[in-house]
Amino acid sequence: MEKKSKVLRKLFFSTLYLSTFTFGGGYVIVTLMKNKFVDELHWIDEEEMLDLVAIAQSSPGAIAVNGAIVVGYKLAGIPGVLCSILGAILPPMIILSLISLCYDAFRTNLIVGSMLKGMQSGVAAVIASVVYDMGSKVVKEKDWVNIVIMGISFIASYFFKVNVVLIIVVVACIGAVRTLMKERKGVKA
Structure with a gap:
């Protein structure tokens, strides 16, 4: 495996990126985490990813954060957990803080409301993809x-x-x- 500091840095920026550009909740991030950690970085295999997702879904809390915790721990122990948690929680914390300052403007803005409606379709498609991927693996066995x-x-x-x-x-x-x-x-x- 790569040098630990490099893994931690990559882990932080990967979870930061995933968390920043994932809309629609935890089930959407599952596919993106698989793409990043299994397909692109080859840090874990597909079977392990499914196990980690099962653990994340079974634990209380947000799936995105739980997923980051189990992947971080698997890759780098406690320092990996801390890096992945920080990467996973910073974007929503910053975005929600900014939105809360401008809540009234967002709530009544027709363009923002229309964008969110459009994003629902994309989120539904990603969730359907996750269900298909996980379900087809069960059927293939x-x-x-x-x-x-x-x-x-x-x-x-x-x-x-x-x-x-x-x-x-x-x-x-x-x-x-x-x-x-x-x-x-x-x-x-």
Whole structure:
């Protein structure tokens, strides 16, 4: 791996850049983090990225910050966490501070309102892309249990409005049980 100070600097500026130009919440940043850390910098592989995203989504707080924390820790330990957190929180903190000073002007401005409406379409497309990428990987593995879990989770959340936290806890328990069962079978074989 590269020299630690260079990694920390790259980590800070990468998370700063991603956080500055990501609109639409945490799910949008997931794709951008994958592009940056997996495809461009090759710091982590795709499987690790999915695991890190799962950890970030399961933890309380903003997905963007949680994602930055787990990637930062993976790459450079505690200094990596501090650099990535700083890079991830500075842009929204500065932008929101400036917007709050001019809130009334932003709220009533037709152009700003129209831009935000237009951005919603782009954000929806990026989220659909993330769902497709993650869902297609589950389908490609051809593990029917995971495919059924994915389908049932969607149905429970979308149609029955089951709390996402409950779904995550149940699915995590199912995953733990499946892993333990696979390990026991491997030991007996």
